[in-house]
Amino acid sequence: MKQKSIIISVLAAGMAAAGAASAQTIDSVKGRNELVCGVSGGLAGFSAPDDSGRMQGLDADYCYGLAAAILGPNGNVRFVNLTAKERFEALASGEVDVLSRNTTHTLTRDASLGLNFTYYNFIDGQAFMVYKSLGVSSALDLDGARVCVQSGTTTEANMADFFRTNNMSYEQIAYDTSPDTTQGFENNYCDVLSSDTSQLASIRSELSNPSDAVILPEVISKEPLGPVVRQGDDEFFNLAKWVLYAVLNAEELGITQANVDQHRGNADADPAIKRLVGTEGGMCKLISSKLDDACLYNVVKTIGNYGESYERHVGANTPLGINREGTPNALWSKGGLLYAPPLR
Amino acid sequence: MVVVGTLYLLYVLVSNTVANLRDRSIKTSFAFLEETATFAIPLNFFPFWDFTLGESVYWDVFIIGVQNTIIITLLGIPTATILGLTLGVTMLSPNFLLRKLSTGFVEIFRNTPLLLQLLFWHFAFFPPIYNSLPPVRESILTGGMVINSAGIYLPAPTLAGSAGWALAAFLAVAAVAAVMLARHAHRRRMETGVGLPTGTYIVGIFVLALAAFMFFFGDQVGVDLPEKKGLNYRGGMRPTKEIISLWFGLTVYTSTYIAENVRGGILSVNPGQSEAGMALGLSRVLRMKLVVLPQALRVIIPPTISQYLNLTKNSSLAVAVGYPDITNIWLGIALNQTGQALIIVFMTIVVYETINALTSLATNLYNRSVQIQER
Numbered sequence: 001m002k003q004k005s006i007i008i009s010v011l012a013a014g015m016a017a018a019g020a021a022s023a024q025t026i027d028s029v030k031g032r033n034e035l036v037c038g039v040s041g042g043l044a045g046f047s048a049p050d051d052s053g054r055m056q057g058l059d060a061d062y063c064y065g066l067a068a069a070i071l072g073p074n075g076n077v078r079f080v081n082l083t084a085k086e087r088f089e090a091l092a093s094g095e096v097d098v099l100s101r102n103t104t105h106t107l108t109r110d111a112s113l114g115l116n117f118t119y120y121n122f123i124d125g126q127a128f129m130v131y132k133s134l135g136v137s138s139a140l141d142l143d144g145a146r147v148c149v150q151s152g153t154t155t156e157a158n159m160a161d162f163f164r165t166n167n168m169s170y171e172q173i174a175y176d177t178s179p180d181t182t183q184g185f186e187n188n189y190c191d192v193l194s195s196d197t198s199q200l201a202s203i204r205s206e207l208s209n210p211s212d213a214v215i216l217p218e219v220i221s222k223e224p225l226g227p228v229v230r231q232g233d234d235e236f237f238n239l240a241k242w243v244l245y246a247v248l249n250a251e252e253l254g255i256t257q258a259n260v261d262q263h264r265g266n267a268d269a270d271p272a273i274k275r276l277v278g279t280e281g282g283m284c285k286l287i288s289s290k291l292d293d294a295c296l297y298n299v300v301k302t303i304g305n306y307g308e309s310y311e312r313h314v315g316a317n318t319p320l321g322i323n324r325e326g327t328p329n330a331l332w333s334k335g336g337l338l339y340a341p342p343l344r
Numbered sequence: 345m346v347v348v349g350t351l352y353l354l355y356v357l358v359s360n361t362v363a364n365l366r367d368r369s370i371k372t373s374f375a376f377l378e379e380t381a382t383f384a385i386p387l388n389f390f391p392f393w394d395f396t397l398g399e400s401v402y403w404d405v406f407i408i409g410v411q412n413t414i415i416i417t418l419l420g421i422p423t424a425t426i427l428g429l430t431l432g433v434t435m436l437s438p439n440f441l442l443r444k445l446s447t448g449f450v451e452i453f454r455n456t457p458l459l460l461q462l463l464f465w466h467f468a469f470f471p472p473i474y475n476s477l478p479p480v481r482e483s484i485l486t487g488g489m490v491i492n493s494a495g496i497y498l499p500a501p502t503l504a505g506s507a508g509w510a511l512a513a514f515l516a517v518a519a520v521a522a523v524m525l526a527r528h529a530h531r532r533r534m535e536t537g538v539g540l541p542t543g544t545y546i547v548g549i550f551v552l553a554l555a556a557f558m559f560f561f562g563d564q565v566g567v568d569l570p571e572k573k574g575l576n577y578r579g580g581m582r583p584t585k586e587i588i589s590l591w592f593g594l595t596v597y598t599s600t601y602i603a604e605n606v607r608g609g610i611l612s613v614n615p616g617q618s619e620a621g622m623a624l625g626l627s628r629v630l631r632m633k634l635v636v637l638p639q640a641l642r643v644i645i646p647p648t649i650s651q652y653l654n655l656t657k658n659s660s661l662a663v664a665v666g667y668p669d670i671t672n673i674w675l676g677i678a679l680n681q682t683g684q685a686l687i688i689v690f691m692t693i694v695v696y697e698t699i700n701a702l703t704s705l706a707t708n709l710y711n712r713s714v715q716i717q718e719r
Contacts, residue, residue, distance in 0.1 A: 084680065085676055085679070085680055088683065089685060092368055092370060108681075108682070108683060109683065111371075112370070112371045112682075112683050113370060113683045114368040114369040114370040134575070136575070141575075142574070142575065143573065143574025143575065144573045144574025144575045144576040144577075144578060145574065145575045145576065146494065146575075146576060148666070151663065151672065151676045151677050151680070152676055152677065152679075152680040153680070156382070156383035156384075156677060156681070157382040157383055157681060159383070159384070160382055160383050160384055160397055160398075161382075163384075163397070164397055164398050168574065169397075169573065169574065169578065170384065171384070171386045171576075172383065172384040172385065172386055173386060173586065173666040174663070174666055174668070174672060174673070174676070174677060175663065175664070175666050176663045176664060176672075176676070180463075180664065180666075183467050184467075184666060187466075187467055187471040187475075188471065188474065188475055188493060189466075189471075189585060189586075189666065191575055191576070230368065231368065231369045232367070232368065232369065
C-alpha cells in the first residue's frame with residue numbers, strides 16, 4: 001500500500017512538472033509579482049551589482065524593463081546568476097523566465113535547445129588581447145599561441161574556425177569562469193586571451209596595469225547578443241521582443257526617461273509617440289490582453305530609451321568606455337545596425 | 345511487488361523525460377557524436393589518442409576526455425599513496441621535528457577545500473617559478489630539451505608502425521617472467537629458508553626485454569624533437585603546467601587522508617607486537633616493515649580505497665586549472681557546443697561509474713589477499 005502511494009506521488013510530481021512548462025509566463029509573473037531573470041552577475045557594464053547591491057548593466061536594464069511592462073513601473077525583478085554552461089538548462093527548465101546574459105544568437109542554440117531569441121541589445125564581435133611584450137600586432141601573427149578562453153561560449157568555435165582558415169595552430173586552455181580566465185592570462189599560462197570585444201575591454205580595465213595589454217584590431221566573428229525566452233509561449237515571446245523594440249523606437253522618436261510623462265500627457269503628440277506611450281492604438285492589448293495599455297510607457301519610464309541605457313553602462317563615460325558612434329550598436333539612422341520594426 | 349514498482353518508476357521517469365523534452369522542443373540524438381568537433385583540445389603529456397582540429401569528431405573528444413581523466417588518476421594514486429604512507433609513518437616518528445612537521449602538513453592540507461588548494465598552487469605557487477625561466481625567444485636549448493617560461497619540452501620517443509604493439513608484447517612477456525620468478529623465490533624461501541635477490545633479477549629481466557626489442561625493432565624507433573613553430577615550441581613531450589598543478593594538488597590533498605588512515609592503522613596494532621619485534625633484535629625500520637605494517641594494512645586498505653575513488657572524482661575540479669579532463673572538455677565544452685545535455689551527462693556518469701568500479705574491484709581483490717587467512 002505504501003509503495004503504491006509513493007508511485008502515485010512520483011507520478012503526480014512528474015505530471016506537475018510537465019504541466020509547468022506550458023503555463024503562461026505572463027500569468028505566472030503576475031501571480032508571484034516578480035520576474036525571474038537569468039544574468040551573468042559578474043560582467044561589468046552588462047550585469048554586475050553596484051555598491052548598494054542593485055544589479056546594474058545593459059542586460060540587467062532589459063530585465064527591469066520587461067518587469068515594468070508586466071508589473072508596472074519599477075516592477076520586481078529577482079536576478080539569478082548563471083554561468084555560461086548553466087544558462088540554457090536554467091531557462092529550459094523554468095528556473096528563470098527570461099535569460100538576459102550576453103548570449104550570442106546561433107542556429108544550433110535557436111533550433112535545438114527549445115529556445116527563442118528575441119532581438120539584440122548589444123552587437124559584438126570576438127577579438128584577441130595580448131601583452132605588448134609579446135610583440136604581436138595582428139591576429140595573423142598568432143601561430144602557435146596558447147590561448148585562454150572561458151569554456152561554454154561561442155568563443156571556442158570561432159577561434160577554431162579562424163585558426164583553421166588561416167592555417168595556424170594554437171593551444172586552447174579553457175577555464176570555467178571569467179575571473180579564472182583572466183588569472184590564467186595574468187599568470188602567463190597563455191599568450192593570448194580571447195573573448196568578445198566588450199568583455200575584453202571590461203577585463204582589460206581590471207588588469208593591474210591596463211596599458212600593458214592591447215586588444216588586436218581583428219574582429220573574427222559576429223556576436224549578436226540579446227535576451228532569450230523559452231519556446232511554446234508566443235505571447236511572452238512577442239512581449240519580450242517588443243520591449244526591446246520599444247526602447248529602440250523611443251530613442252528614434254526622442255522619448256527619454258525624463259520627457260516620457262510630458263509625451264503621455266500631450267494630447268497633440270505625434271501619433272507614433274502616442275502609440276508608444278499608450279495613449280492611442282492599444283498596442284499593449286494587442287500583445288496580450290493581460291497587459292496594461294501603458295506597458296511600453298512603463299518600460300521607458302523605468303529604464304529610459306536604449307541610448308540612455310547604453311551611455312549609463314557601457315558608453316564613453318563609463319569604465320568600459322565603448323564609444324557608440326560608428327559601431328554596429330548605433331541606431332540604423334546613424335549608420336549602425338540596430339533597427340526596430342515600426343510600432344503600429 | 346518491489347520489482348514491479350521499481351520498473352514502473354523507471355518507466356514513468358523515462359517516459360516523463362521524453363515527454364518533457366518533446367514539450368520543450370529539445371532535440372536529443374546520438375548523431376552529434378559523428379559531427380566534427382568545432383573547438384580545439386590542448387595536447388597532453390602522452391597523447392595516446394590525438395586530436396586534429398577540423399578532423400576529429402565528438403567521439404574523439406569523449407575518448408580524449410576519458411583518457412585524460414584516467415591519466416591523472418593513474419598519476420595521482422601512486423604519488424598520493426607514497427606521500428601518504430611516508431607522512432603517516434613519520435607522524436608517529438620519535439623524532440620531534442619530523443613528527444611535528446608532518447602533523448602540521450597533514451592538518452593544513454586536510455582541513456582546507458581542494459578547490460582552494462588547486463587555485464593556490466596554480467595561480468600563486470607555480471607562476472613565480474615558471475616566470476623566472478627565460479621567455480620563449482630566449483629559450484634554453486640543451487640536449488634536445490627546450491626550457492622556457494611556457495614549459496619544459498623533452499624529446500619524445502616515437503614508435504613507427506607495429507613497433508608499439510611489439511614493445512607491449514615484449515614487456516608483457518617480461519612481466520609474466522617476473523611474476524613466475526617471484527613465486528619461485530617465495531616457494532624456495534618457504535622450503536629451504538634461503539631467498540633470492542629477486543629485485544635485481546626482475547630489473548635484469550626488463551633490461552633484457554628492452555634490449556631484445558631494440559635489437560629487432562630498433563630501426564622503427566625515432567625521436568620527436570621540439571621545434572619552434574610560430575610563437576611557441578611544438579612537438580616532443582611536455583608535461584603541461586595544467587597537469588602539473590592538478591597532479592600536485594590532488595597528490596597533496598589525498599595524501600593527507602591516506603596519512604591519517606596509515607597512522608590509525610599503525611596505532612591499531614597492539615604495541616606488544618612491536619615490542620616482540622624489538623626483543624628479536626629487529627631494527628625500527630624492519631619492525632615497521634615486517635611486523636607492524638602487514639597487520640596494519642588490514643585496517644588501512646578499506647578506507648584508502650575510498651580515497652582513491654575520491655581522487656578520481658576530485659579530478660573533475662580540473663576545469664579550475666584548465667586541464668582537459670572529461671568534465672572540462674566533454675561535460676563542459678562539448679555540451680555547450682552541441683546542447684545535447686541528456687546524452688552527454690549520461691555518458692559522463694557511466695565513465696566515472698566504470699572507472700570507480702574498476703578501481704574498487706582491483707583494490708578489493710588486493711585487500712582480500714592481505715586479510716587474515718583463516719584455516
